[in-house]
Amino acid sequence: MNEFGSWYSRFPGAQNLDPRSMQQQIPRIFRTFDRDRSGALSFEEFLSAVVMMNCSVPRRDRIDFLIRQNNRMPPLQNNDHGHQHGDGRIPAQYGQKVFRRLNDYYGLPAGTEQQRWQQVDRNNRGYATREELMDYVSQQDGYNQRDQF
CATH class of the missing domain: 1.10.238 (Recoverin; domain 1)
Known part of the structure:
Protein backbone atom coordinates (compact mmCIF):
# COMPACT_ATOMS: atom_id res chain seq x y z
CA MET A 1 0.00 0.00 0.00
CA ASN A 2 2.97 2.34 0.54
CA GLU A 3 3.83 2.19 -3.15
CA PHE A 4 0.20 2.91 -4.00
CA GLY A 5 0.25 5.94 -1.69
CA SER A 6 3.34 7.28 -3.43
CA TRP A 7 1.79 6.75 -6.85
CA TYR A 8 -1.56 8.19 -5.75
CA SER A 9 0.05 11.36 -4.39
CA ARG A 10 1.40 12.15 -7.88
CA PHE A 11 -1.91 11.54 -9.62
CA PRO A 12 -3.68 14.62 -11.06
CA GLY A 13 -6.14 15.96 -8.53
CA ALA A 14 -4.38 14.50 -5.49
CA GLN A 15 -2.14 17.56 -5.26
CA ASN A 16 -5.23 19.61 -4.38
CA LEU A 17 -5.81 17.60 -1.19
CA ASP A 18 -4.22 18.51 2.08
CA PRO A 19 -1.73 15.80 3.17
CA ARG A 20 -3.86 14.66 6.12
CA SER A 21 -6.96 14.20 3.95
CA MET A 22 -4.93 12.34 1.34
CA GLN A 23 -3.48 9.98 3.98
CA GLN A 24 -7.02 9.22 5.17
CA GLN A 25 -8.25 8.46 1.64
CA ILE A 26 -5.37 6.24 0.51
CA PRO A 27 -6.48 3.08 2.41
CA ARG A 28 -10.08 3.39 1.14
CA ILE A 29 -8.99 4.00 -2.44
CA PHE A 30 -6.50 1.10 -2.26
CA ARG A 31 -9.17 -1.28 -0.90
CA THR A 32 -11.50 -0.19 -3.70
CA PHE A 33 -9.10 -1.52 -6.32
CA ASP A 34 -7.61 -4.46 -4.38
CA ARG A 35 -10.61 -6.63 -5.29
CA ASP A 36 -9.02 -9.93 -4.25
CA ARG A 37 -7.93 -8.45 -0.88
CA SER A 38 -4.36 -9.68 -1.44
CA GLY A 39 -2.76 -6.50 -0.10
CA ALA A 40 -1.20 -5.85 -3.51
CA LEU A 41 -2.65 -4.67 -6.81
CA SER A 42 -2.50 -7.07 -9.73
CA PHE A 43 -1.87 -5.59 -13.16
CA GLU A 44 -5.62 -5.61 -13.91
CA GLU A 45 -6.43 -3.97 -10.56
CA PHE A 46 -3.77 -1.32 -11.17
CA LEU A 47 -5.09 -0.70 -14.69
CA SER A 48 -8.57 -0.30 -13.27
CA ALA A 49 -7.26 2.28 -10.79
CA VAL A 50 -5.47 4.22 -13.53
CA VAL A 51 -8.54 4.31 -15.78
CA MET A 52 -11.08 5.12 -13.07
CA MET A 53 -8.95 7.87 -11.51
CA ASN A 54 -7.94 9.50 -14.80
CA CYS A 55 -10.08 12.63 -15.07
CA SER A 56 -8.93 13.24 -18.65
CA VAL A 57 -10.96 10.18 -19.72
Whole structure:
Protein backbone atom coordinates (compact mmCIF):
# COMPACT_ATOMS: atom_id res chain seq x y z
CA MET A 1 0.00 0.00 0.00
CA ASN A 2 2.97 2.34 0.54
CA GLU A 3 3.83 2.19 -3.15
CA PHE A 4 0.20 2.91 -4.00
CA GLY A 5 0.25 5.94 -1.69
CA SER A 6 3.34 7.28 -3.43
CA TRP A 7 1.79 6.75 -6.85
CA TYR A 8 -1.56 8.19 -5.75
CA SER A 9 0.05 11.36 -4.39
CA ARG A 10 1.40 12.15 -7.88
CA PHE A 11 -1.91 11.54 -9.62
CA PRO A 12 -3.68 14.62 -11.06
CA GLY A 13 -6.14 15.96 -8.53
CA ALA A 14 -4.38 14.50 -5.49
CA GLN A 15 -2.14 17.56 -5.26
CA ASN A 16 -5.23 19.61 -4.38
CA LEU A 17 -5.81 17.60 -1.19
CA ASP A 18 -4.22 18.51 2.08
CA PRO A 19 -1.73 15.80 3.17
CA ARG A 20 -3.86 14.66 6.12
CA SER A 21 -6.96 14.20 3.95
CA MET A 22 -4.93 12.34 1.34
CA GLN A 23 -3.48 9.98 3.98
CA GLN A 24 -7.02 9.22 5.17
CA GLN A 25 -8.25 8.46 1.64
CA ILE A 26 -5.37 6.24 0.51
CA PRO A 27 -6.48 3.08 2.41
CA ARG A 28 -10.08 3.39 1.14
CA ILE A 29 -8.99 4.00 -2.44
CA PHE A 30 -6.50 1.10 -2.26
CA ARG A 31 -9.17 -1.28 -0.90
CA THR A 32 -11.50 -0.19 -3.70
CA PHE A 33 -9.10 -1.52 -6.32
CA ASP A 34 -7.61 -4.46 -4.38
CA ARG A 35 -10.61 -6.63 -5.29
CA ASP A 36 -9.02 -9.93 -4.25
CA ARG A 37 -7.93 -8.45 -0.88
CA SER A 38 -4.36 -9.68 -1.44
CA GLY A 39 -2.76 -6.50 -0.10
CA ALA A 40 -1.20 -5.85 -3.51
CA LEU A 41 -2.65 -4.67 -6.81
CA SER A 42 -2.50 -7.07 -9.73
CA PHE A 43 -1.87 -5.59 -13.16
CA GLU A 44 -5.62 -5.61 -13.91
CA GLU A 45 -6.43 -3.97 -10.56
CA PHE A 46 -3.77 -1.32 -11.17
CA LEU A 47 -5.09 -0.70 -14.69
CA SER A 48 -8.57 -0.30 -13.27
CA ALA A 49 -7.26 2.28 -10.79
CA VAL A 50 -5.47 4.22 -13.53
CA VAL A 51 -8.54 4.31 -15.78
CA MET A 52 -11.08 5.12 -13.07
CA MET A 53 -8.95 7.87 -11.51
CA ASN A 54 -7.94 9.50 -14.80
CA CYS A 55 -10.08 12.63 -15.07
CA SER A 56 -8.93 13.24 -18.65
CA VAL A 57 -10.96 10.18 -19.72
CA PRO A 58 -14.68 11.04 -19.94
CA ARG A 59 -16.67 9.59 -17.02
CA ARG A 60 -18.95 7.62 -19.36
CA ASP A 61 -15.90 5.93 -20.91
CA ARG A 62 -14.55 5.05 -17.46
CA ILE A 63 -17.89 3.51 -16.49
CA ASP A 64 -17.96 1.59 -19.78
CA PHE A 65 -14.46 0.29 -18.97
CA LEU A 66 -15.67 -0.87 -15.56
CA ILE A 67 -18.64 -2.67 -17.12
CA ARG A 68 -16.49 -4.37 -19.76
CA GLN A 69 -13.48 -5.01 -17.53
CA ASN A 70 -14.40 -8.53 -16.49
CA ASN A 71 -16.08 -9.56 -19.73
CA ARG A 72 -14.02 -12.59 -20.72
CA MET A 73 -16.66 -14.31 -22.82
CA PRO A 74 -16.36 -14.59 -26.58
CA PRO A 75 -19.08 -12.86 -28.63
CA LEU A 76 -22.53 -14.48 -28.74
CA GLN A 77 -21.83 -16.96 -25.95
CA ASN A 78 -24.12 -16.86 -22.96
CA ASN A 79 -22.56 -16.81 -19.54
CA ASP A 80 -24.48 -17.61 -16.39
CA HIS A 81 -21.49 -16.97 -14.13
CA GLY A 82 -21.91 -13.25 -13.56
CA HIS A 83 -20.25 -11.68 -16.57
CA GLN A 84 -21.68 -9.72 -19.47
CA HIS A 85 -23.25 -11.92 -22.11
CA GLY A 86 -21.67 -11.81 -25.56
CA ASP A 87 -24.99 -10.59 -26.96
CA GLY A 88 -24.80 -7.37 -24.93
CA ARG A 89 -26.94 -8.47 -21.99
CA ILE A 90 -25.64 -7.91 -18.49
CA PRO A 91 -27.10 -10.38 -15.99
CA ALA A 92 -28.22 -9.25 -12.54
CA GLN A 93 -25.29 -10.80 -10.67
CA TYR A 94 -22.72 -8.98 -12.80
CA GLY A 95 -24.72 -5.71 -12.78
CA GLN A 96 -24.78 -5.79 -8.99
CA LYS A 97 -21.01 -6.36 -9.00
CA VAL A 98 -20.61 -3.20 -11.10
CA PHE A 99 -22.72 -1.25 -8.59
CA ARG A 100 -20.64 -2.64 -5.71
CA ARG A 101 -17.46 -1.39 -7.38
CA LEU A 102 -18.98 2.01 -8.11
CA ASN A 103 -20.18 2.29 -4.50
CA ASP A 104 -16.68 1.46 -3.29
CA TYR A 105 -15.08 3.94 -5.67
CA TYR A 106 -17.42 6.81 -4.82
CA GLY A 107 -17.47 6.04 -1.09
CA LEU A 108 -21.19 5.23 -1.09
CA PRO A 109 -22.79 2.81 1.37
CA ALA A 110 -22.63 -0.87 0.54
CA GLY A 111 -25.78 -2.94 0.28
CA THR A 112 -27.71 -0.90 -2.29
CA GLU A 113 -26.62 -2.99 -5.27
CA GLN A 114 -29.78 -5.09 -5.56
CA GLN A 115 -32.07 -2.08 -5.19
CA ARG A 116 -30.16 -0.18 -7.87
CA TRP A 117 -30.23 -3.20 -10.15
CA GLN A 118 -34.02 -3.42 -9.79
CA GLN A 119 -34.23 0.20 -10.94
CA VAL A 120 -32.23 -0.70 -14.07
CA ASP A 121 -34.13 -3.94 -14.76
CA ARG A 122 -37.62 -2.52 -14.24
CA ASN A 123 -39.28 -5.27 -16.29
CA ASN A 124 -37.60 -7.97 -14.19
CA ARG A 125 -36.03 -9.60 -17.25
CA GLY A 126 -32.97 -10.74 -15.32
CA TYR A 127 -30.67 -8.68 -17.51
CA ALA A 128 -30.05 -5.18 -18.83
CA THR A 129 -28.16 -3.90 -21.82
CA ARG A 130 -24.84 -2.10 -21.41
CA GLU A 131 -26.51 1.10 -22.60
CA GLU A 132 -29.33 0.79 -20.05
CA LEU A 133 -26.82 0.31 -17.26
CA MET A 134 -24.62 3.20 -18.43
CA ASP A 135 -27.63 5.50 -18.81
CA TYR A 136 -28.81 4.67 -15.29
CA VAL A 137 -25.38 5.21 -13.75
CA SER A 138 -24.85 8.51 -15.57
CA GLN A 139 -28.19 9.83 -14.22
CA GLN A 140 -27.45 9.04 -10.56
CA ASP A 141 -26.11 11.94 -8.49
CA GLY A 142 -24.01 9.67 -6.28
CA TYR A 143 -22.11 8.33 -9.28
CA ASN A 144 -21.67 11.74 -10.84
CA GLN A 145 -20.09 13.53 -7.93
CA ARG A 146 -16.59 14.88 -8.26
CA ASP A 147 -14.11 12.04 -8.41
CA GLN A 148 -12.94 10.79 -5.05
CA PHE A 149 -9.33 11.95 -4.99
